[in-house]
Amino acid sequence: SQEEGGAAQLLLPFPCRLRSGLLLRSLKEHWVTCLLTASAWEIRSCRRLEENNSGDSTSTGAIDELPSRHFYRATVGELDLDECWKVRPHLNGKEIIKELGLPKGPLVGMYIEDQTRWMLLNPKGSRDECMAHLAQRKREREQEDVKEAEDDAVVDDQNEQNVGVANGDGKTSPDNTDGSKHF
Numbered sequence: 001s002q003e004e005g006g007a008a009q010l011l012l013p014f015p016c017r018l019r020s021g022l023l024l025r026s027l028k029e030h031w032v033t034c035l036l037t038a039s040a041w042e043i044r045s046c047r048r049l050e051e052n053n054s055g056d057s058t059s060t061g062a063i064d065e066l067p068s069r070h071f072y073r074a075t076v077g078e079l080d081l082d083e084c085w086k087v088r089p090h091l092n093g094k095e096i097i098k099e100l101g102l103p104k105g106p107l108v109g110m111y112i113e114d115q116t117r118w119m120l121l122n123p124k125g126s127r128d129e130c131m132a133h134l135a136q137r138k139r140e141r142e143q144e145d146v147k148e149a150e151d152d153a154v155v156d157d158q159n160e161q162n163v164g165v166a167n168g169d170g171k172t173s174p175d176n177t178d179g180s181k182h183f
Helices: 017-054 067-076 093-100 106-121 127-161
Strands: 002-004 007-009
Touching: 017 067, 017 106, 093 106, 093 127, 106 127
Parallel strands: none
Antiparallel strands: 002 007
């Protein structure tokens, strides 16, 4: 903590816009109730700590900058995330399917989630910028799929080379010419 004006002040990291936005989107309008509950718990904890340390519960220096207050100020102020759950997406599922050439199914949900995350990180971003991001994510996923397929092919080749080596039936491997058993 840092002394400022005689009161201890906590040095708190600035909340992450993406994590805060995802939290608020999941809680919707209930985020304020959750924050008030957390604040009450923090105040109670601070007062108990102060009483245990000094026997004096009148000091409010630590209470002035509790994490819940810091989060509220950042959310409503600098991050401008209040009511972020009401922001309409740039593209709906049908548009994503058409623009990216995707089949209907759970894959579309992954791109809707990608869009949500992108919009939280780029609140001033346009529909075209979002579409470019989603197209890039599609290329990345396709490259990951190709790499996984290549890795699976290598494993399959290795397994084919080891067929019969340790087959557990007590007989020698077909590749074994000296008559010894492999276990």
